[in-house]
Amino acid sequence: MTPLEAIIRRRIGEEGGITVAEYMELCLAHPEHGYYMHAQPFGREGDFITAPEASQMFGELLGVWAASGWRAMGAPAEFDLIELGPGRGALMRDMLRAGAVMPGFTEAARVRMVETSPSLREEQRRALAATGAEITWHDDFAAVGQGRPAIVIANEFFDALPVHHYQRTEEGWRRRMVVIGENDELAFAPGGPPADEAGIPQWAAELPPGSIIELSPRRAEYAAHVARRLSGDGGAFLFIDYGHAVPGPGETLQAVSRHRRVSPFHRPGETDITAHVDFHALAVAAERQGMTCWGPVEQGAFLNAMGLAARHEMLRRKATARQKIMLKRGMERIAAPDQMGRLFKVLAGVSPGLPAPAPFEEQG
Numbered sequence: 001m002t003p004l005e006a007i008i009r010r011r012i013g014e015e016g017g018i019t020v021a022e023y024m025e026l027c028l029a030h031p032e033h034g035y036y037m038h039a040q041p042f043g044r045e046g047d048f049i050t051a052p053e054a055s056q057m058f059g060e061l062l063g064v065w066a067a068s069g070w071r072a073m074g075a076p077a078e079f080d081l082i083e084l085g086p087g088r089g090a091l092m093r094d095m096l097r098a099g100a101v102m103p104g105f106t107e108a109a110r111v112r113m114v115e116t117s118p119s120l121r122e123e124q125r126r127a128l129a130a131t132g133a134e135i136t137w138h139d140d141f142a143a144v145g146q147g148r149p150a151i152v153i154a155n156e157f158f159d160a161l162p163v164h165h166y167q168r169t170e171e172g173w174r175r176r177m178v179v180i181g182e183n184d185e186l187a188f189a190p191g192g193p194p195a196d197e198a199g200i201p202q203w204a205a206e207l208p209p210g211s212i213i214e215l216s217p218r219r220a221e222y223a224a225h226v227a228r229r230l231s232g233d234g235g236a237f238l239f240i241d242y243g244h245a246v247p248g249p250g251e252t253l254q255a256v257s258r259h260r261r262v263s264p265f266h267r268p269g270e271t272d273i274t275a276h277v278d279f280h281a282l283a284v285a286a287e288r289q290g291m292t293c294w295g296p297v298e299q300g301a302f303l304n305a306m307g308l309a310a311r312h313e314m315l316r317r318k319a320t321a322r323q324k325i326m327l328k329r330g331m332e333r334i335a336a337p338d339q340m341g342r343l344f345k346v347l348a349g350v351s352p353g354l355p356a357p358a359p360f361e362e363q364g
């Protein structure tokens with residue numbers, strides 16, 4: 001049993017059960033034993049590979065996106081370039097390298113890394129040491145402060161924020177809890193009614209008994225918080241994650257260890273545990289704060305529209321035979337429909353008065 005599982009069992013013993021959201025939060029973010037606090041989750045030896053780890057072109061195209069957003073804002077002399085959950089720092093490193101092509105962009109950028117994990121902060125510091133950018137780290141988006149225009153980027157961040165599960169029974173909606181089951185193993189079981197029945201969305205109203213839905217007030221609040229700041233100070237966001245454009249029934253909690261799917265109860269604290277992002281909910285939360293949203297579009301379509309093929313061609317010209325193979329493999333990984341291209345989606349938002357962001361201009 002992992003140390004975190006012992007803590008979780010004690011908590012369940014005291015309270016009778018914990019919500020799926022509490023379980024997920026403990027697994028990922030427990031200050032001592034949470035997954036992101038100690039593990040080396042990324043890369044080929046780790047548990048999963050994210051897009052910026054798979055190909056430098058991902059971060060480079062996002063750097064082009066950020067630089068063109070900065071110019072659309074009137075190229076302010078100072079702006080916050082904020083990344084939520086920057087992992088090992090590859091995305092910001094590649095963004096800054098590509099953004100440097102736009103004169104003035106690097107000088108204007110105040111890089112703000114929102115990261116809770118001390119060990120990942122250390123990796124980020126190493127990855128960004130050579131960029132020469134002014135960088136600070138913050139525990140939470142709120143700690144970044146405000147008062148400057150900003151560009152906010154988040155890749156595979158929202159999927160790590162906790163979700164609640166609700167189950168419809170003959171008696172109405174019930175919270176889905178994590179309990180200690182009959183064979184003394186962690187298990188799901190229905191609990192009491194949700195704290196706020198009004199929080200059950202319209203699309204779920206007619207679902208039959210037995211249905212499970214997944215909701216994340218935390219994610220919506222986080223998106224609203226980002227949107228509120230951007231609406232006030234001016235700016236844009238780009239949220240990228242795996243998930244769906246249209247909400248519907250079903251749950252998507254998934255645990256991954258060493259590139260394999262495992263039970264969400266497998267070695268708590270040592271296993272990555274995430275759930276699909278409901279992009280509709282994020283867009284609604286952002287638009288309530290005055291942002292205009294674009295997308296979500298599939299990641300493959302987004303990257304292609306941002307010039308993936310041209311970028312690939314340019315890098316190929318200077319590459320060795322082996323590098324050419326890696327470049328092609330990376331490109332397929334991030335954009336092919338059967339890899340990350342279709343499951344992953346991109347949602348962009350801009351503050352009032354700004355034009356449509358790249359690559360949505362033609363539709364604007």
Ligand code: SAH
Nearest residue numbers: 036050085086087114115116117155156160
């Ligand atoms: N964006 C990176 C890593 C994604 S993994 C990439 O694409 O490679 C999720 C990241 O979010 C990790 O860096 C993790 O430590 C961080 N994280 C998770 N929950 C967080 C929270 N509530 N606040 C800040 N960072 C968080």
